[in-house]
Structures are given as C-alpha cells and as structure tokens.
Amino acid sequence: MDNESALSEEQANFDPTQITRPDPSLMTYYFIVAVLTTIGFFFLILPLVFKYHTLRYKFDDKGVSMSWGVLFRREIYLTYRRIQDIHVTRNIFQRWLGLAEVAVQTASGSAGAEMKIEGIRRPELLRDFLYRQMRGARGETEPQVAGEAAGEPVSDSDEALALLQGIRDDLRGLRQTMEARS
Amino acid sequence: MSGRAERAAAWVYEGLWGVLAQWFRVPKEPPTLPVGAGEEVMSFRPAAGFLSYLKLWFWILCLLIDVGIFIIWVVIFVKSALAGVLLALPALFIAVVPDIFSFVAIHLRYDTTWYVMTGRSLRIRRGVWVIHETTITFENVQNVKVHSGPVQRYFGIANLVVETAGAGGGEGHGKGGAVANRGIIEGVANAPDLRDRIMQRLRQSKTAGLGDEDDHDLRAGAAWTRDHLQALREIREETAALRKADAA
Numbered sequence: 001m002d003n004e005s006a007l008s009e010e011q012a013n014f015d016p017t018q019i020t021r022p023d024p025s026l027m028t029y030y031f032i033v034a035v036l037t038t039i040g041f042f043f044l045i046l047p048l049v050f051k052y053h054t055l056r057y058k059f060d061d062k063g064v065s066m067s068w069g070v071l072f073r074r075e076i077y078l079t080y081r082r083i084q085d086i087h088v089t090r091n092i093f094q095r096w097l098g099l100a101e102v103a104v105q106t107a108s109g110s111a112g113a114e115m116k117i118e119g120i121r122r123p124e125l126l127r128d129f130l131y132r133q134m135r136g137a138r139g140e141t142e143p144q145v146a147g148e149a150a151g152e153p154v155s156d157s158d159e160a161l162a163l164l165q166g167i168r169d170d171l172r173g174l175r176q177t178m179e180a181r182s
Numbered sequence: 183m184s185g186r187a188e189r190a191a192a193w194v195y196e197g198l199w200g201v202l203a204q205w206f207r208v209p210k211e212p213p214t215l216p217v218g219a220g221e222e223v224m225s226f227r228p229a230a231g232f233l234s235y236l237k238l239w240f241w242i243l244c245l246l247i248d249v250g251i252f253i254i255w256v257v258i259f260v261k262s263a264l265a266g267v268l269l270a271l272p273a274l275f276i277a278v279v280p281d282i283f284s285f286v287a288i289h290l291r292y293d294t295t296w297y298v299m300t301g302r303s304l305r306i307r308r309g310v311w312v313i314h315e316t317t318i319t320f321e322n323v324q325n326v327k328v329h330s331g332p333v334q335r336y337f338g339i340a341n342l343v344v345e346t347a348g349a350g351g352g353e354g355h356g357k358g359g360a361v362a363n364r365g366i367i368e369g370v371a372n373a374p375d376l377r378d379r380i381m382q383r384l385r386q387s388k389t390a391g392l393g394d395e396d397d398h399d400l401r402a403g404a405a406w407t408r409d410h411l412q413a414l415r416e417i418r419e420e421t422a423a424l425r426k427a428d429a430a
Contacts, residue, residue, distance in 0.1 A: 011216075084363060085316060087314065087316050095206070095207035107347035127317070128216055131215075131216065131303070137302060137319050138302075160414055170422050170424070170425045171421060174425050174428055177428055
C-alpha cells in the first residue's frame with residue numbers, strides 16, 4: 001500500500017502541460033519496430049524519423065492537441081470531456097522502454113482511436129490524468145457545489161410556485177375589476 | 183496426475199511467471215482505478231468455469247490435430263517403414279510440444295485477465311505479450327450486452343460487452359478489444375448481476391453519454407436559479423402594486 005500512496009503523490013506532481021515533445025526513447029522504439037520488419041526497414045524508418053522529429057503535444061486545461069508530419073501535416077485536437085474510453089497498449093518493447101500507446105476515443109464515427117499518444121514517460125500517470133478529466137470519473141450526477149451562487153440551480157421550486165400563483169391571482173383580480181368597470 | 187507431478191507443474195509455472203514478471207515486465211498485481219474516499223473497488227477475474235471452458239476447446243483441438251498427425255504418420259509408415267521409423271520422433275514432437283505451449287498459454291491468459299469495477303468506471307486489462315488496458319466510465323456507456331453460447335452456459339459463464347458511442351472497430355475487429363469502443367468482460371459467472379449494476383448507473387445518469395460539454399442544467403433536475411426567483415419576486419411585487427393602484 002506504500003506504493004499506492006507514493007503513486008498518488010507522483011500523480012499530484014504530474015503536469016502534462018509540461019509535455020510538448022515525446023520522450024527520446026520513442027525513437028529507439030521506432031527503430032526497433034523498423035528493424036523488426038527487416039526488408040521494410042528503409043521504407044519505414046524515414047517516415048518514423050520524420051514523425052518523431054515533428055511530433056508535438058499540447059495539453060491545456062480543456063483538451064489536448066497532437067501534431068506531426070512534414071509533407072502531410074496532421075493535427076488532432078480533442079477535449080477531455082469528450083473522451084469516451086482510454087486504451088493503453090503496451091507491447092514488450094514498449095514495456096522495456098517504459099513507454100505505452102495511450103489511445104483515446106471520442107464518439108466520432110471513425111474506426112480506431114482518434115488520438116494515439118505515444119512516447120510519454122510514465123504513461124500510467126497520463127492515463128490517470130486523462131481518466132480524471134473524463135466525464136463520470138468524479139461525482140457529476142450530483143451537483144458539485146451547493147446552489148449558492150446566482151447562476152446555480154436551486155431546488156426551491158415551492159417558492160417559485162407560490163410567486164407564480166400570486167402573480168396569477170393579482171392579474172385575475174385586475175381583470176375582474178376592469179371588467180366590472182366597463 | 184499425481185500430487186508430485188502437479189507440484190512440479192505448479193513450480194515450473196511459478197518460475198515461468200517469475201521470468202515473465204522480471205524480464206518481460208508482465209505486471210503480476212491487479213490493475214487499480216483511482217477512487218475517492220469511501221468508494222468501493224471490485225477487482226475480479228474470469229470465473230473458474232472460464233478456464234474449464236478454454237480447456238475444453240483446447241482438448242478438442244488437441245485431439246483433432248494429434249489424430250490428424252497420427253493418421254498421416256500411419257500412412258507414411260505403411261508406405262515406407264523406414265521413413266515411418268525416422269519420422270516417429272519428429273511427429274511426436276510436432277504433436278506434443280505445441281500442446282504444452284498452448285496449455286500454458288491458456289493458464290497465462292486466464293491469470294493475466296483482470297477486471298476492476300468501481301461505482302463510476304470499469305477497467306479491463308488482458309494480454310501477456312501485448313497488454314491491452316481499457317478504461318470506460320459508466321457515464322459514457324451506451325449499452326450493455328450479455329452473450330453466452332450453449333457451452334458457456336454449461337460452464338455457467340457469460341461474456342458481458344460494455345459499449346460506448348462511436349464506431350471504433352466494429353464486430354469483426356472486436357477480438358481482444360484492442361482499440362474498439364467497447365470493453366469485453368469475458369467469462370464471468372455473475373454477468374446478469376454486473377449488467378444490472380451498470381444499467382442502474384446508466385438510469386441514474388442524466389446525460390446521453392456523448393460528452394456534453396456543459397451539462398449543468400441537466401443536473402439535479404432543478405431548473406430555477408436564484409436569478410429566476412428574483413425576477414419572479416419582482417414581477418409579483420409589480421402586479422400587486424398594479425392591483426392596489428387600480429383599486430384605489
């Protein structure tokens with residue numbers, strides 16, 4: 001259980017807004033992937049090198065964007081609130097390098113994940129960060145703050161009903177006196 | 183299997199796990215989910231019936247393949263006795279070694295499958311070489327399906343499929359559930375019970391689970407705010423004054 005409390009402290013110190021570039025070990029991983037394809041090595045290594053060098057992340061308080069590419073640039077932006085599910089995939093090389101692929105799905109119709117965040121150190125911290133931003137991860141079906149501020153909903157519908165009835169009675173009285181006069 | 187052989191098998195399996203955990207970074211401990219104070223966490227794995235179910239298919243497949251290998255070997259032996267004798271050992275090797283591997287793989291698959299459920303979300307982890315982990319909050323769940331075939335029913339197990347919005351994967355892609363919009367809770371004995379728990383959560387939820395950015399008004403069912411009440415009070419005062427002025 002000591003392990004757990006240490007993790008939560010790390011979690012508190014984990015700041016994804018600091019992350020802009022993937023970890024250098026991602027290039028190692030890409031290299032291994034390319035080597036494993038043997039004959040495909042020279043075809044694969046160039047796009048991967050380009051991807052690694054142009055990959056940028058931007059985490060802000062509402063969402064995350066990811067961009068890469070030299071000739072064909074791609075940029076994906078999604079908000080945390082629209083995340084549907086988080087998939088973390090770790091193959092053996094990624095585990096050795098301490099990496100993971102954190103795939104995030106939204107409700108759009110595209111097959112596969114909308115965003116695959118690669119090359120993040122301590123991916124479980126990122127996963128938990130994203131999880132806590134997801135809808136339903138915290139108590140949201142209950143109102144989070146008591147309705148003290150002006151714009152917050154209050155459940156005082158009795159007073160509202162009484163006021164409405166008072167207005168109705170006043171208007172009815174007005175109409176009756178006007179009718180009696182005419 | 184005698185007691186000693188069983189112990190030896192368990193010892194070898196333990197050792198294999200040690201190697202996997204040490205060298206292949208296979209996590210031995212169940213996954214966790216961050217929870218607030220006082221929230222319960224349910225951590226479970228497939229029912230024992232799931233192991234029997236997997237083993238049944240294993241034995242059927244084993245038997246079919248090994249009988250096939252044996253028949254081929256007999257045909258070779260009848261045609262040429264020398265070739266038959268020479269091929270006897272390789273044939274035995276082909277017949278037995280893959281069986282042992284897949285038997286161990288079944289146990290590993292069973293032991294690395296974990297489901298974690300809290301009142302709010304679900305996390306599924308499975309896999310040995312490639313470890314897939316899926317996290318879904320119940321707020322986003324669209325539907326829950328329970329599947330069970332006749333053989334699964336015999337073992338008293340069922341698969342629970344929890345789906346979110348989105349078209350990721352599709353039915354054919356769902357094997358392993360890698361990056362599909364669903365979580366598959368395979369081989370659990372209490373599938374209807376789990377389904378009811380999740381469905382109860384869904385009914386309490388006030389949103390459609392599509393990532394509504396601003397769902398303050400949907401919460402708690404209270405549509406009147408302080409501003410509304412204040413405006414109503416002012417109208418009421420106005421009408422009361424009007425009536426008084428009219429009567430005068």
